[in-house]
Amino acid sequence: QDAIGDIADEGFEPTAMNSSAKEFLSRAINDYNEMFKTNYGVDSKSFQNYYRDLAGRVIKQDVDLLIVVGMFLTGFDAPTLNTLYVDKNLRYHGLMQAFSRTNRIYDATKTFGNIVTFRD
Structure with missing residues (x-):
């Protein structure tokens, strides 16, 4: 980043x-x-x-839990991923890529994703 x-x-x-x-x-x-x-x-x-x-x-x-700094934020797709905790400032393409990790619907078991951010 x-x-x-x-x-x-x-x-x-x-x-x-x-x-x-x-x-x-x-x-x-x-x-x-x-x-x-x-x-x-x-x-x-x-x-x-x-x-x-x-x-x-x-x-x-x-x-069940993956803590990353820069990897797995772009170009990675895990449809069951439901929550992303973010503790870094992201902008533009990086923001969209990272937040999109959680936005896939997965059957009836996952109808939405969650983003928890610790930055303004």
Whole structure:
């Protein structure tokens, strides 16, 4: 996300992260590996496979809560997603993309989406 709230197209390279962020991501992926009996890591190819696996599990409802900073806000569709909590300033295309994550009707079980924002 840039300074005015636009979200760049999805694309993430773990090798560009600082060591603290990379350690945090590594711990999160290790927890994921333990929970789902997988073997992903923070190297580029392994991370992309982790991302695809995680996206599939969100869609299949194997993952109930997903906390993101910039990923999964654009170009991702999970029809069962019903609530988005936002704690960043979003504008223009980024705002529409992020808020649209919840606006799909899904059978009789989901007739609307919810947006909870912590920003003005």
